[in-house]
Amino acid sequence: MASAYGGNYTQNPWKKCLLCETIFKSPNEFQRHLRDFHCSKEGGSYVCRYGANNICPSLPLEGVSDMDYENHIARDHVNLARKFSDTRKPSVEKSLTPTSSVPSVVQDQHKWTVYDAKVNLPAALNDPLRRYRKYVRYTQKIEQESPGGETFLQQLEKNRAELQQLPKLFMLPNFDLENTDTFNAVFPWSQVEDSKKKSDQPSSPKSSKLLQEKLSHYLDIVEVHIAKQISTKSDAFFQAVSSHDVLQEQMLKTCQAIKQLRDKVHAIDEQMTQGSLKILKLSQTRANYVSLHNKLKMMATVHQTQPTIQLLLSTNEFVGALDLISTTQEVLSQELAAFIALGIISLFRHLGSQLAELEKLIDTMLQDDFVKCISTDLNRPITDVEPIAEEEKMVSLVFGMIRKNRFNFVDVYREEAFTAIRATVKQTVVEAVSEAETLDSEENVASLGDQMRLLNYNQWMDLLVKIFSNLLVQLNRVKTFHGVISDVIGIAAGKTQVPSPLPSPTHSDKPILEEASHLHVSVSEDAADMMISEADFVGVQGSLNEMMCAACDHAHDRCVKVIVARSKDGFLERLSSSEFVSLSREVENFVNDCESLCGRRSTSLRCSLQSQATKFVSRFHDERRTKLSLILDNERWKQADVPTEFQDLVDHVSKTDRKPGDTIKVDKENFAVVGTVLMLLKMMVEYCQCVDDIPSAAPDLLTRLVDLLKIFNSRTCQLVLGAGALQLVGLKTISTRNLALASRCLQLVVHYMPKVRTHFEDRLIAKNKTMLKHFDQVQKDYSDHINEISNKLVTVMEGVVSSQLVKWEVKAPMPSACFRAICKQLAKMHEALVDILPLDQVKDIFSRINQSFKVFIREQCIKLDVSRNGGPQHGLVMSDLAFYSGTFKTLRGLENLSCDMKEIFDGS
Numbered sequence: 001m002a003s004a005y006g007g008n009y010t011q012n013p014w015k016k017c018l019l020c021e022t023i024f025k026s027p028n029e030f031q032r033h034l035r036d037f038h039c040s041k042e043g044g045s046y047v048c049r050y051g052a053n054n055i056c057p058s059l060p061l062e063g064v065s066d067m068d069y070e071n072h073i074a075r076d077h078v079n080l081a082r083k084f085s086d087t088r089k090p091s092v093e094k095s096l097t098p099t100s101s102v103p104s105v106v107q108d109q110h111k112w113t114v115y116d117a118k119v120n121l122p123a124a125l126n127d128p129l130r131r132y133r134k135y136v137r138y139t140q141k142i143e144q145e146s147p148g149g150e151t152f153l154q155q156l157e158k159n160r161a162e163l164q165q166l167p168k169l170f171m172l173p174n175f176d177l178e179n180t181d182t183f184n185a186v187f188p189w190s191q192v193e194d195s196k197k198k199s200d201q202p203s204s205p206k207s208s209k210l211l212q213e214k215l216s217h218y219l220d221i222v223e224v225h226i227a228k229q230i231s232t233k234s235d236a237f238f239q240a241v242s243s244h245d246v247l248q249e250q251m252l253k254t255c256q257a258i259k260q261l262r263d264k265v266h267a268i269d270e271q272m273t274q275g276s277l278k279i280l281k282l283s284q285t286r287a288n289y290v291s292l293h294n295k296l297k298m299m300a301t302v303h304q305t306q307p308t309i310q311l312l313l314s315t316n317e318f319v320g321a322l323d324l325i326s327t328t329q330e331v332l333s334q335e336l337a338a339f340i341a342l343g344i345i346s347l348f349r350h351l352g353s354q355l356a357e358l359e360k361l362i363d364t365m366l367q368d369d370f371v372k373c374i375s376t377d378l379n380r381p382i383t384d385v386e387p388i389a390e391e392e393k394m395v396s397l398v399f400g401m402i403r404k405n406r407f408n409f410v411d412v413y414r415e416e417a418f419t420a421i422r423a424t425v426k427q428t429v430v431e432a433v434s435e436a437e438t439l440d441s442e443e444n445v446a447s448l449g450d451q452m453r454l455l456n457y458n459q460w461m462d463l464l465v466k467i468f469s470n471l472l473v474q475l476n477r478v479k480t481f482h483g484v485i486s487d488v489i490g491i492a493a494g495k496t497q498v499p500s501p502l503p504s505p506t507h508s509d510k511p512i513l514e515e516a517s518h519l520h521v522s523v524s525e526d527a528a529d530m531m532i533s534e535a536d537f538v539g540v541q542g543s544l545n546e547m548m549c550a551a552c553d554h555a556h557d558r559c560v561k562v563i564v565a566r567s568k569d570g571f572l573e574r575l576s577s578s579e580f581v582s583l584s585r586e587v588e589n590f591v592n593d594c595e596s597l598c599g600r601r602s603t604s605l606r607c608s609l610q611s612q613a614t615k616f617v618s619r620f621h622d623e624r625r626t627k628l629s630l631i632l633d634n635e636r637w638k639q640a641d642v643p644t645e646f647q648d649l650v651d652h653v654s655k656t657d658r659k660p661g662d663t664i665k666v667d668k669e670n671f672a673v674v675g676t677v678l679m680l681l682k683m684m685v686e687y688c689q690c691v692d693d694i695p696s697a698a699p700d701l702l703t704r705l706v707d708l709l710k711i712f713n714s715r716t717c718q719l720v721l722g723a724g725a726l727q728l729v730g731l732k733t734i735s736t737r738n739l740a741l742a743s744r745c746l747q748l749v750v751h752y753m754p755k756v757r758t759h760f761e762d763r764l765i766a767k768n769k770t771m772l773k774h775f776d777q778v779q780k781d782y783s784d785h786i787n788e789i790s791n792k793l794v795t796v797m798e799g800v801v802s803s804q805l806v807k808w809e810v811k812a813p814m815p816s817a818c819f820r821a822i823c824k825q826l827a828k829m830h831e832a833l834v835d836i837l838p839l840d841q842v843k844d845i846f847s848r849i850n851q852s853f854k855v856f857i858r859e860q861c862i863k864l865d866v867s868r869n870g871g872p873q874h875g876l877v878m879s880d881l882a883f884y885s886g887t888f889k890t891l892r893g894l895e896n897l898s899c900d901m902k903e904i905f906d907g908s
Contacts, residue, residue: 014078019050031073039069050077074157159228162221170218187211309358313365317396321362322403363404367412370397374413374481378420382473387480394481398488402532410485410543417478417551424470425558432463449565457579460566461586467562468590471555478551479597482544489544493537545599552594556605559590563608572612581690584609610700666751672836677745680712684752688759698763702771705756709749709778713785716742721792736793737832743789744836746782753779790845793833797849798856800825805860810873815883822853823887830891839893846894857881858904868905 014030016023019038024030038050045063048056058076059069169175169185177183188211230237312321377389388394401409426448433451436459455463490496532540566572575583587609595601663670664678687705691698719725720742723734731738757775764771801822808818815823826849833842866873881901888894 027074027078030078031070034073034077035069048072048077071157071160159225163225166218166221186215306355306358313362322359322400362400363406366397366400366404366406370394370401370409371412371416373397374416377481378416378474378477379423380477382424382470388477388484391484395484395488398485399492399531402489402492405536407536407540407543410540410547413478413481414547414550417474417547418554420474421471421551421555421558424474425467425562428467428470429463429562432459432466449568452562453566453569453571455566457571457575460571461583464559464562464583465586467559468586468593471559472590472593475551475555475594475597478548482548485544486541489532489537489540492531493534495537548598549600549602552598552600553602553604555594556591556602559587559605560608563605563612567612606700610704664748666748669838671744671748671751672741673745673748674741676712677748680708680749681752683708684756688756691760691763695763698760699768699771702760702764702775705760706774706778709753710781712749713746713778713781716746717785717788721788735832736796736829737836739789739793739796740833740836743786746786746789750779750782750786753782790841793829793845794848794852797825797829798852801849801853801856805856808860808864810864810866810876812876814876814879816876816880819880819883823884826887827891830894834892842893843897846888846891846897850888850897853884854901854904857901861904874905 014024014027017030017033017038020033022033024033034048034050038048038054040047040049042063044065046066046069047063048059048069050056056072056076059072064072169182175182177186309321373390373394377394380386380389398409401407429448429452432455433448436455452460452463487496563572572580572583587605591602591606663672665671684705687701687708691701720734720738725731725734725738753775757772757779760775761769761772804818804822808816810816826846830842830846833845837845861867861877864873866877868874878901881904885901888897
């Protein structure tokens with residue numbers, strides 16, 4: 001193995017690493033290995049780790065500089081690597097094999113550098129893996145020996161020592177003699193001059209000559225080393241020299257090709273590029289001229305803005321004027337702002353503020369002209385059949401207000417419409433009063449209402465019909481305005497095409513708008529979309545609809561005032577049924593006409609009429625209620641006879657033949673009632689007759705009837721259950737008979753409720769049939785009231801039984817006084833109820849009383865410690881209970897009532 005590598009490891013210690021057992025081909029490779037694997041860098045110092053336990057015995061532990069580390073490796077390890085070879089195992093050493101002589105780019109990429117190359121650089125680049133034998137042999141020869149019999153390392157050490165004699169100043173990368181400091185450092189002339197001054201002294205050194213010799217010595221050292229370097233690289237040098245001519249020839253060809261390319265590029269530039277660039281430049285120049293021309297035209301148009309606005313306003317083109325102001329302001333602030341600021345066009349310096357003031361003036365003009373226009377339209381004579389006065393001007397005004405986002409024009413029109421409605425009603429009343437021949441002009445009448453109350457029924461009805469007619473004329477004018485403005489806002493929102501004869505705010509045939517086209521005042525067909533947003537459109541449309549409904553409501557309110565003013569002296573309450581029906585029909589026709597106009601039914605007039613109807617019925621009812629009150633003041637609460645007329649009324653409803661008697665007979669059932677319920681039945685029939693005469697009033701009549709039934713039910717509850725009759729009619733107490741009569745009256749009303757409900761259901765339209773649920777609720781309230789009266793009867797008797805049993809003592813004689821009193825009260829109650837209530841209801845009431853009695857007697861027996869033990873007390877109790885049970889046998893309808901008393905002592 002030693003002969004294979006030119007000697008053993010003792011003669012060439014760099015052949016093998018004694019720590020890693022790696023084989024090397026050259027000292028440089030060994031030195032690089034020590035630096036890479038057996039060296040550590042601590043700060044700027046290098047510490048050698050090539051030795052036992054990774055400690056080099058020849059180098060200080062604190063480390064040395066880079067150059068000292070290189071000298072240390074060459075001096076202490078390249079020749080003395082066997083110093084601590086005994087620490088390695090022989091078996092490991094024998095197993096080592098030499099590495100491949102061909103460098104691997106993949107494996108040795110961090111180890112192999114350009115300094116390891118043994119060929120010239122072009123050959124290595126052409127074929128890095130090719131072995132050049134000539135250069136390998138030459139390099140090995142230089143590595144092994146040098147001239148004078150010195151080894152390569154010795155020669156390297158010698159060269160390094162010589163080069164260290166050179167000052168480091170010459171090795172600096174920024175070495176430049178043009179620098180004053182550098183020049184003075186290399187040629188210290190101050191010392192030379194001083195030496196010249198002292199040259200007359202015998203001991204003065206020849207400084208300049210020494211400096212020259214020292215620099216010559218430095219030059220000789222560098223030249224010698226350069227010569228040595230060139231001699232070692234002579235082959236590469238000669239190869240480079242031989243390639244110089246070829247390179248010159250190729251350079252010449254390259255220069256010729258470059259010249260040809262430049263000529264072609266120059267030709268292309270002249271023939272294809274310069275012309276296009278010139279066209280682009282001319283195009284840009286033309287665009288600049290066009291822009292300048294447009295600016296001048298714009299300035300000329302802006303100069304004519306104020307006369308143009310005056311012309312537009314004179315023709316009611318408010319939108320055009322506002323658009324022109326807005327666009328001009330935009331042009332002044334954007335397009336011409338720079339020119340105005342620089343003082344180039346000082347003519348427009350104050351135009352912006354003038355236009356702002358003019359815009360405020362137009363806003364005020366729009367408001368004032370709109371009020372005048374609608375006032376003129378609404379206050380026209382009633383005989384004027386023109387749908388709307390000055391329609392074009394009104395449309396222009398509305399468009400202008402929309403352009404200014406002034407949507408309060410709907411509120412303004414509503415107030416004017418209200419004023420016109422009030423004026424129409426007043427004027428109609430004045431004309432009617434002045435034309436009436438029956439009025440005494442000498443009478444001292446304070447007000448117009450007082451004069452109207454002097455009219456008779458026919459005169460007043462003619463007046464009311466005239467008021468309705470005139471109000472419909474005014475409401476139709478409001479409806480026309482509603483339709484026109486709906487079209488306007490539809491156009492403004494882009495939802496409606498321009499209908500004839502409405503003028504479009506977005507089109508004009510006037511030449512002045514054509515002149516303003518440079519300011520983009522001429523709006524396109526879709527420009528109206530920008531005048532009003534979707535939200536504003538919905539809001540204004542809703543306000544218009546509400547305004548129409550409000551106008552109808554206000555008309556109804558004024559008619560209500562007319563009716564109320566006439567009814568102050570009870571005029572309407574004294575009307576006959578036919579007269580009242582005639583009045584109702586006229587009112588209903590007017591209400592329907594208003595509903596067709598606004599799409600919503602107004603209720604004030606109808607409610608007023610219903611109020612008058614209620615007063616009419618109320619007066620009728622009050623008369624009979626007063627009569628009934630007088631009778632009740634002297635009534636001993638005996639059963640009243642039923643007049644024949646009421647039996648005939650019931651017969652008419654039931655379609656059967658009945659004779660008069662002490663009770664009213666309905667469907668084979670007798671009802672003992674008081675006079676009030678008979679009057680209520682008559683009222684129910686009158687309501688049914690009225691709904692036949694005026695079917696359109698069916699919902700209102702049903703509501704009033706339901707209210708009437710509720711009043712009767714609640715009032716009955718207050719008078720009887722609430723004992724209100726004690727103070728109203730002077731009753732000493734509310735007896736069981738009173739309660740029974742009240743219950744029977746309620747039952748009679750409940751009996752006829754289904755028939756009345758069916759009568760109204762046939763005359764109600766489909767959407768109003770839900771009102772029948774209120775009728776059903778009233779029927780339920782009556783049924784609940786009847787049950788409350790039954791509970792009250794039971795409660796009254798339970799109080800009597802409880803108060804008597806508290807005093808009960810189980811002792812002779814029998815029956816006891818307590819049981820005698822209880823049975824007497826039971827018989828008295830039975831007597832009061834049996835002729836008024838049906839026997840099944842009487843039996844149900846006494847059954848509940850009997851169950852309560854059993855509970856009370858059981859509790860009292862427990863309290864008295866009486867049990868079923870067959871003793872004397874038990875016998876006495878059973879005697880009283882037998883007396884109690886026997887009492888029911890004597891009462892009509894209660895003979896079969898279960899009075900089993902065994903359960904009283906169950907569990908005792």
